[in-house]
Amino acid sequence: MSSNRICPICGREITKVDKYKPSTYCDNDACRDYSKYKTALEKAILKINPTSDARKVIRGDMFRLCNLLSNGTNTSGSKNDL
Incomplete structure (x- = not known):
């Protein structure tokens, strides 16, 4: 069933x-x-209470995550990546 x-x-x-x-x-x-x-x-x-510059980084990270759904891009690329 x-x-x-x-x-x-x-x-x-x-x-x-x-x-x-x-x-x-x-x-x-x-x-x-x-x-x-x-x-x-x-x-x-x-x-968190990010500064204006930190918000831009977070938005960029979220944008990259959204792109994984849109085009299958599998790259990191955050400015904070080590």
Whole structure:
């Protein structure tokens, strides 16, 4: 029997069925990791009070992350990369 539930991260069907605690994500660890790290990043951003220059760096980092979805670019490039 199919659960017909969809993972909100990757869009694939959630195949694991548990009547006590339904799965939120598919079997891919990366989907759970994405959700966990996104929440952690949101909390961290709310706690910091960056200067104007630091905001530009953060925006650039976020822009590069968005580009991963758009064109599959797999490069770092942050000014803070060591």
